[in-house]
Amino acid sequence: MLSRRIFSNLMQRHISNNYANQPIKDGYRSRSAHKLLELNRKAPLFKAPMNVLDLGSAPGGWSQVVLKFISSNPDSKLTSVDILPMNYLHGCTFLQLDMLKKSSIDEIIKHTGQDVDLILSDMPGNNSGIIDSDYLSLVELNNSVLNTSKKILKPGGNVVMKMLMGTLEQDYYKSLSNYFTKVSRIKQYDNHKELKEFYYFGMGWKANIL
Template sequence: MSGGSKKGGGSKSGSRTTGSAPGTSRELTVKVKTAKRRKLSSTLWLQRQLNDPYVHEAKRQGYRSRAAFKLIQLDERFHILKPGLRIVDLGAAPGGWTQVAVQKVGGKKGSIVVGMDILEWDPVPGAITMQGDFLADDAPDRLKEALGGPADVVLSDMAAPTTGHPSTDHLRIIGLVEVALHFALEILTPGGTFVAKVFQGGTEKTLLDQLKKNFTTVRHAKPPASRQGSAETYVVAMGFRGSVE
């Protein structure tokens, strides 16, 4: 599921250069000194956060995470979210995707957004927010009850904790996608859409075959907001055929 946030303190050096951020004119590049009790990895993470234009823009627009822009960019390309739709957001914390979903589909009769994450997270206005392990036996029923009917879109930004071993990490995230897809096949309305995070290299053949069997269109996409060094990409399956095989 979604990982926790990282925090770190420490002083900043005076070495700065200019750079640009989405929707803003200029931002500064900040170098962070390694604090006595902070690991180098934490220092690099903090430096990356301070210099990430999407982090700054998320704060400016009131999104809870930079990940909101990943869904915005996927939606701009594939037109996933429309007023009146019923959305399930898996791995939702801290709520950036849920916020975007509410903005895109809310305000019209029949629309509903339900989000779930294993982590505790603050409610998102206009959405039903739930804490729980999606892998728990009762999770699908809880989501179905909250939704009160079929879903038009199932979103999954779930990610298992990384081990640093690419093959293991790939298998872990594919396992989450498979569980999310099984749920999507149970709850999606015909014509519905399934979006899930995977690693670069795409999906396993068996999973890809299942997606192609149950959806008319299957695409892989890496939105610009995904960090360059990240192995994540997304599978977008559209046009649910309405039958499970």
């Protein structure tokens, strides 16, 4: 007979798996779409009209979620970027770029302009299983998000980007107050504790950041 603790863990895993698989059943391209749907429930991200940049977009699940909320307004715009190819998605401009190359920002500006309201980043870092190494990989990607924000994000704009817990994470979290008027950590419903993955939600981009 299963112990109460083992049974509880199995049920939690079952619920989490069903929760993660639901976006595929609903027609989204990736299970990760549920992450953005949950983020939006916890901290509403979307309004219309809206100019949105989706980084790390392939295969397009997050872009589909964005379009669900903004596409009804003809003045809305979505630009999606990934180092990998992404199949055509109506209502979205896709750019295949490496965000660690400085030239990518100039290419993005050609399509977004310099009046972006929201930047979303689900870019994955290394997946070595070594927390500090994977954390530093995400820091590098998130720094590219901040550098892009300096060029295209409106004053008062918002940013969502993935992060892992690491020994220096608290210092990085504090440094974000240089860029935003408020920063929150938002954890995911179905995360296994050992993954330690969450998202930063930076609100109120500060103007004139060098």
